[in-house]
Amino acid sequence: MKAGVLFLAVLLAGCGASRGLQPAEGEPLPVAPYGATATPTPADLLRPQPQARPGRSDELLRNSEERRSDEFDLPPR
Known part of the structure; x- marks a missing residue:
C-alpha cells in the first residue's frame, strides 16, 4: 500500500513542465485584449497582476x- 502511494x-x-510554455505548433498567441496597444508575450501572461x-x-x-457597536451582534434565541 505504501509503495503504491509512493x-x-x-x-x-x-x-x-520542465521548460517554458510555448503556443502549440501552428497556433498563434491570443489576440490583444480590448484597449491594449500590443499583444502580450507569454511571460506577460504568466506574470501575476x-x-x-x-x-x-x-x-x-x-x-x-x-x-x-455592532447592531447585528444579537444574543441567540
Whole structure:
C-alpha cells in the first residue's frame, strides 16, 4: 500500500513542465485584449497582476481603538 502511494507521488511529481510554455505548433498567441496597444508575450501572461498577489502591509497597529457597536451582534434565541 505504501509503495503504491509512493510510486503515485513520484509519478505525479514528474508531471510538471520542465521548460517554458510555448503556443502549440501552428497556433498563434491570443489576440490583444480590448484597449491594449500590443499583444502580450507569454511571460506577460504568466506574470501575476497586483490584484492576484497584493503587496504585503507591515504596518503595525500603534494605537488601540475601541470597536464600534455592532447592531447585528444579537444574543441567540
